[in-house]
Amino acid sequence: GAVVSQHPSWVICKSGTSVKIECRSLDFQATTMFWYRQFPKQSLMLMATSNEGSKATYEQGVEKDKFLINHASLTLSTLTVTSAHPEDSSFYICSATERATEFFGPGTRLTVL
């Protein structure tokens, strides 16, 4: 199957700082990527759909000014958590579709102190 990578795999930051997470499709081009958030022992919640060359589409309740998404190329989407707070601590996972199947990145564990 297609390979999706994420960087970093984990990050610890102080409250008030911004954190950027990268999502890459390694062996295919992805015009659309997805960003999810997963709290411990919970399901994946879609945050936004990242579209190459256009603005991201955010799910209801997700602050677009706090979670900045940039999809600058067909293989890279970035999620920036701005002014992070402890409640933003979570597992962030990206995904992309290839041949009508969604493949997930390995996730980024964000801990905000």
Added chain:
Amino acid sequence: GENVEQHPSTLSVQEGDSAVIKCTYSDSASNYFPWYKQELGKRPQLIIDIRSNVGEKKDQRIAVTLNKTAKHFSLHITETQPEDSAVYFCAASNGGGGGSNYKLTFGKGTLLTVNP
């Protein structure tokens, strides 16, 4: 929007037994139903999927059935092994797995434990 319900939330079976996880969905337009296996701290891995033009699909020990009329689909794992222990998520989409309306809605997950 779509709402996916998944049951049970936890399931414990003996090695060699079968395990069944059931999901229902609300949007009759949904036409793509994947199942993912997620081990602790790792990414969800697609294990099987089914599209609305078929009623059943099987891949070795894993099978999925779909009842469009009742809007429910189920995952069946036979001859379970300890390495099957993980969290399993069902999901539904009305975008056929990649169309312009594609968006996955996940169930809450089932923690499957296979006891040796």
